[in-house]
Amino acid sequence: MDTMRCAADTPAPLGAAKDGASESAMLKDKIKVLKKLYPHARSVLLPALYAAQQLYGWLSEDALEEVSRLTGVSPAEVKGVVTFYSLFKTRPLGRNVIYLCTNVACLIMGADTLEDFLHNTYSLSNGETTADGRFSLVIMECIGACDKAPAMLVNDDCHFNISMDNIREILDNYK
Amino acid sequence: MKNVILRNIENPNSHRIEEYIKAGGYFAIEHAVNEMTPRDIIDDIKKSGLRGRGGAGFLTGTKWQFASLDPKFPKYIVCNADEGEPGTFKDRVILERNPHQLIEGMVIAAYALQSIRGYIYVRAEYPHVEKILNEAIKEAYDKGFLGNDIMSKHFRFNLSVHRGAGAYICGEETALINSLEGRRGEPRIKPPFPVNAGAWAKPTIVNNVETFANIPYIIETSPKAYSFLGTKDSPGTKLFCVSGAVNNPGVYELPLGTPLREIIYEHCGGIRGGRALKGVIPGGLSTSILTPDKIDCPMDFANLSKHGSMLGSGAIIVLDDTTCxxxxxxxxxxxxxxxxxxxxxxxxxxxxxxxxxxxxxxxxxxxxxxxxxxxxxxxxxxxxxxxxxxxxxxxxxxxxxxxxxxxxxxxxxxxxxxxxxxxxxxxxxxxxxxx
Structure with a gap:
């Protein structure tokens, strides 16, 4: 069962794979390790999807099929799960993903003006990617930074107290 | 007032195990394992009157007792760190700054329920928290507070982080369990309740981060000392996270029953720009709005219900007269x-x-x-x-x-x-x- 010492199971960077075959092998090994965290093999599905997303950048039909094969969960169910959650990438996104919170606490502090700014400056609307592939925009529900609203994540970085004065400066750091 | 949940918070390294131990951390688990039976712990938690801090306010000791009375094995301990209720950012402080207090609370729960496996379900919107937790868990393993022979007492408990994927509904405990099992995060019909048939159909307790963070204090002092904080019906302190149109938004640890007026005008420095108050959402977006005439309402479970709202997660969103x-x-x-x-x-x-x-x-x-x-x-x-x-x-x-x-x-x-x-x-x- 689950007696494995499973601390610090953050996936080590999977590194750059050279070809499809070695990528598949890496994913297979990774999922094998992750399976040990759960008493039933199918419960590995969410971590397995994250591992595939980290490896391939997004979850294509092929990637989903591979995850299905490696986890033993049927393809239909994998699809059902992946489309339920909003943070699995089922299509390729830009190099940098802006996750802008527009929920009530951020709205009160002017998140709607930031949304307009992104639209006017980069022609970005929710779910879209800039033509040069630099940014994608995902409008978020609350990201738990309401005391420093408006807030956003860019990739894995948190940015707080954003305003029309500093948003451009922040985004300039992401090429 | 004494900080129960945010103790040692001024220490910039409060998230490290050495600092936590220096501040008296992991004393409660030693005391529990050496001098108390699992039943003593459940009795103490019941006596303390601790109520769940996730929103529903269910009595924690009663929940634990239900799970402990179920003979099925193994039992699971799950921490709900899927803090998604808009306006809520209180668990984030514990996860970032005091992760060992959460882990200690979970290990005590594991001892009380003779559980061997736990999971912390963290929302995907907190990518950095997952890293902090994994480091903290590793430190706890190294010091022997987690693992297969905790403090050489033949007590085993393994813990890992499970990352959510962006779904508010997974904060509901049965939806969270489905998500932990690798399914769509849809809620399940109750009964059976998770205490009897939760994760993988085994007895499971799902508690909020803040609830677990209260446990060490109750064990290391006494249920009586704990119940002196707060009010009779709602004992203990609460993390209130205040956002919106106030001068000093942030997380404040205050006794339950603190009047809303005191929180807004004393602790948070009043309304920005000296504007007029229009309304307050007292416990996260899913709780009913309070009009300014109710601002003297004490912030606890009973009084907010009387005013037609709920304590919820303690997320206070303040709206001024510029808000539509x-x-x-x-x-x-x-x-x-x-x-x-x-x-x-x-x-x-x-x-x-x-x-x-x-x-x-x-x-x-x-x-x-x-x-x-x-x-x-x-x-x-x-x-x-x-x-x-x-x-x-x-x-x-x-x-x-x-x-x-x-x-x-x-x-x-x-x-x-x-x-x-x-x-x-x-x-x-x-x-x-x-x-």
């Missing part, structure tokens, strides 16, 4: 529609209906009949949904329409907002003008 209530609830309904899991019809369809009509009102395209339809839609969602999500969506709208009826009617009648000068809203000013 219609706009707030149009956005709120967009949230509920987006986060509805789609399992039951009243919630899936109802939230969409309500959002559409609210959008028409906000955009000045509505007539008076729309107000009646909106109310009717809300009344047909309330009490008819599978889980509290749809219920909450309908109730918060109904209470906003009741208390701010005039503002809704103004929008319909004059096709614009009653808030006199929208250009004076905070977001439209630059930071320089704010000071």
């Amino acid at each position: 209530i219609v706009k707030i609830y149009e956005r709120a309904m967009r949230f509920f529609e987006h986060e509805s899991c789609g399992k039951c019809t009243p919630c899936r369809e109802g939230t969409g209906w309500m959002r559409t009509i609210l959008g028409r009102i906000e955009d000045g395209m509505a007539d008076m009949e729309d107000l009646a339809t909106l109310e009717d839609a809300a009344l047909n969602v309330a009490g008819k949904t599978f889980c509290p999500l749809g219920e909450g969506a309908a109730h918060v709208l109904l209470s906003a329409m009741k208390h701010y009826r005039g503002e809704f009617e103004y929008h319909v009648k004059y096709k614009k907002c009653e808030v006199t000068d929208p250009s004076q809203r905070w977001g439209h000013l630059s930071m320089g003008e704010l000071d």
Whole structure:
């Protein structure tokens, strides 16, 4: 069962794979390790999807099929799960993903003006990617930074107290 | 006042195990394992009167007792760190700054329930928290507070982090369990309750981060000492996370029962720019709005219920007189529609209906009949949904329409907002003008 010492199971960077075959092998090994965290093999599905997303950048039909094969969960169910959650990438996104919170606490502090700014400056609307592939925009529900609203994540970085004065400066750091 | 949950918080390295131990951490688990039986612990938690801090306020000791009385094995300990209720950021402080207090609380729970396996379900919106937790868990393994022979007492408990993937509904405990099992995060029918058939159909307790963080204090002092904090019905301290139109937004640890006025005007320095208060959402977006005349309400489970709202997660969103209530609830309904899991019809369809009509009102395209339809839609969602999500969506709208009826009617009648000068809203000013 689950007696494995499973601390610090953050996936080590999977590194750059050279070809499809070695990528598949890496994913297979990774999922094998992750399976040990759960008493039933199918419960590995969410971590397995994250591992595939980290490896391939997004979850294509092929990637989903591979995850299905490696986890033993049927393809239909994998699809059902992946489309339920909003943070699995089922299509390729830009190099940098802006996750802008527009929920009530951020709205009160002017998140709607930031949304307009992104639209006017980069022609970005929710779910879209800039033509040069630099940014994608995902409008978020609350990201738990309401005391420093408006807030956003860019990739894995948190940015707080954003305003029309500093948003451009922040985004300039992401090429 | 003594900090129970945020102890040692001024220490910049409070997240490291050495600092936590220096501040008296992991004393409670030693005391528990060496001098108490699992039953003593459950009795102590019951006596303390601790109520769950996730929103529902269920008695923690009673929950643990139910799970411990179920003979099925193994039992699971799950921490709900899927803090998704809009306005809530209190668990984030514990996870970032005091992760060992959470882990210690979980290990004590594991000893009390003779559980061998635990999971911390963290929301994907906190990517850095997962790293902090994994480091903290590793430190706890190295010091022998987790593992297969905890403190050489033949007590084993293994713990790992499970990352969510962006779904508010997974904060509901049965939806969380489905998500932990690798399924769509749809809520399950209750009964059976998770204490009897939770994760992998085994007895499971799901507790909020803040609830677990209270446990070490209760064990290392006494249930009596704990119940002296707060009120009789709601003992202990609470993390209140205040956002919106106040001078000093942030997380404040205060005894339960602290009046809302004291929180806003003393701890948070009053309303920004000295403006007038328009309303307060006291426990996260799913709790009904309070009008300014209720500002003396003590913030605890019983008193907020009396005022037609809920303590919820303790997320206080303060609205000043520049805020348009219609706009707030149009956005709120967009949230509920987006986060509805789609399992039951009243919630899936109802939230969409309500959002559409609210959008028409906000955009000045509505007539008076729309107000009646909106109310009717809300009344047909309330009490008819599978889980509290749809219920909450309908109730918060109904209470906003009741208390701010005039503002809704103004929008319909004059096709614009009653808030006199929208250009004076905070977001439209630059930071320089704010000071």
